[in-house]
Amino acid sequence: MTAEEAAEAARGLTFEKVWAMFQETDKRIDKRSKNIEERLAETDRMIKELSRNIGGVNNSLGKWMEEMVSARLWEKFTAIGFEFTKGGPCEFLENKRILAQADVFLENGEYAMPVEVKTDLTEEDIDEHIERIGKIRHYMDVRGDKRKLVGAVAGAIAPENVRNYAFKKGLYVLVQSGDSIALAERPKTFNHREW
Numbered sequence: 001m002t003a004e005e006a007a008e009a010a011r012g013l014t015f016e017k018v019w020a021m022f023q024e025t026d027k028r029i030d031k032r033s034k035n036i037e038e039r040l041a042e043t044d045r046m047i048k049e050l051s052r053n054i055g056g057v058n059n060s061l062g063k064w065m066e067e068m069v070s071a072r073l074w075e076k077f078t079a080i081g082f083e084f085t086k087g088g089p090c091e092f093l094e095n096k097r098i099l100a101q102a103d104v105f106l107e108n109g110e111y112a113m114p115v116e117v118k119t120d121l122t123e124e125d126i127d128e129h130i131e132r133i134g135k136i137r138h139y140m141d142v143r144g145d146k147r148k149l150v151g152a153v154a155g156a157i158a159p160e161n162v163r164n165y166a167f168k169k170g171l172y173v174l175v176q177s178g179d180s181i182a183l184a185e186r187p188k189t190f191n192h193r194e195w
Contacts, residue, residue, distance in 0.1 A: 073115065074106055076174065076183050082150075084108050092139045100135040112140070112147045115174070121155025123165045129153055130169055137195040149195035154181060169193065 074084040090105035091098050102114035114136055116129040133151045140147065153166050154174035163184050166173045170193025173184040 073104055073174075073181070076181070077106065077113070077172075080183070082106075082108070082111055082113070084111070084113070090114075092136055094139065099139055100132045102132070102136070107147070110147060111150055112136075112145075113150050113152055113172075115152040115154060117154045119156050121153055121158040121162050121166075123162055125155075126153055126162070126166050126169055126171065129171070133195055150192050151195075158184070 074082075074087055077084055084106040085108045087104055087106035090102045092100045092102075100114075103117040104115040106113040106115065114129070114133055116125060116132070118125050129151060133149055137149050140149070150172070151170070152172035152174060155162070156176045158173060158175045163173045163175070164187075167187055167190050170191065172186070172192060174181050175184045
């Protein structure tokens, strides 16, 4: 725009007219901001609802996996020399708070075995389970329970590298086998860890 064109465009403009244009622009910006805020609020609501639905599906899948594993799980270990006489989910409480939870806790007079069940087993899950077993060991020691603790993990999806990681940590591994669960084949060098 040339200087002459700018001067022509400015003719007839007064401070009041320019001020009115700014106020009108502010109103439009406020309206757009309000629309954007409403859209963001709706998007946030949809994301929360989707997360809740996905969490519900994941929880349901996890519960199904726990049920599949716990049903007759003791039989899997009887075959390798553990005669567990009872088992089920278990919480270990200390000062009215949960110290640790076991998806399945198998036990007899000599051994106890916390089993962590995951839909998709990871190395992080294994590390967390080993930490959990340490807390359970502490809980048992404080109460004079001298049974040996051994650990196991189970996963519908348990990649070979994750199974090998668990074996190196001294844990038994259970994997999905058809419509049931089975002990994963252990390396010849495998020795279970006792806490």
